[in-house]
Amino acid sequence: MQSTTNITAAGHSAPIELYARVKAILDGISWDYLVLPMRIAAFSVFIRSGLVKLDDWSSTLSLFADEYKVPVLPPVLSAYMATTIELGASSLILIGLGTRFAALAIVGMIATIQIFVYPMAWPDHIQWLAFLLPILIWGPGRFALDSLVGRFFKLR
Secondary structure, three states: OOHHHHHHHHHHHHHHHHHHHEEEEHHHHOOOHHHHHHHHHHHHHHHHHHHHEEEEEHHHHHHHHHHHOOOOOOHHHHHHHHHHHHHHHHHHHOOOHHHHHHHHHHHHHHHHHHHHHOHHHHHHHHHHHHHHHHHHHHOOOOOOHHHHHHOOOOOO
C-alpha cells in the first residue's frame, strides 16, 4: 500500500514543482512592468473617445444636450469637461505625470456616466476601473515622469 502512495506522490511532484517555479517567476514581476499595459490601455480607451468627440463637435454637443443630460451641469460645459478629461488625463496617465490625479479624474467621470447617463453600461465601466483603480492606488511605477519628479524633489 505504501509503494502506491509514494508513486502517486511522486507522480504529482513534477506538476507541483512546475507550479512553484512559475509562481516564483510571476511573483518576481515588478509593479513597474505590470502597470505599463494598464497605462497604455487607459490612454487607448479614452484618447479615442476624446478624439471622436473633437472630430464632430456639433454632434458631441447634440449628444450632451439630448442624450447624456448630466444633471446640474449645462450640456456645453459637460461636453468640454468630458473631452478635456478624456484627452488630457489619458495623455497624462500614458506619460505618468500627475498620474493619480489623472486617474481620479477619469474614475470620477466614469462614476458620473454610470450613475447619471448609462447605468446599464456597468460591464464596460468595470473593465475600465480594473486598469484605473490599481493605477490610482499603487501609482504609475518607476517608468513615469512622476517618478522623476519625485526623485528631483526627494519625495520617494
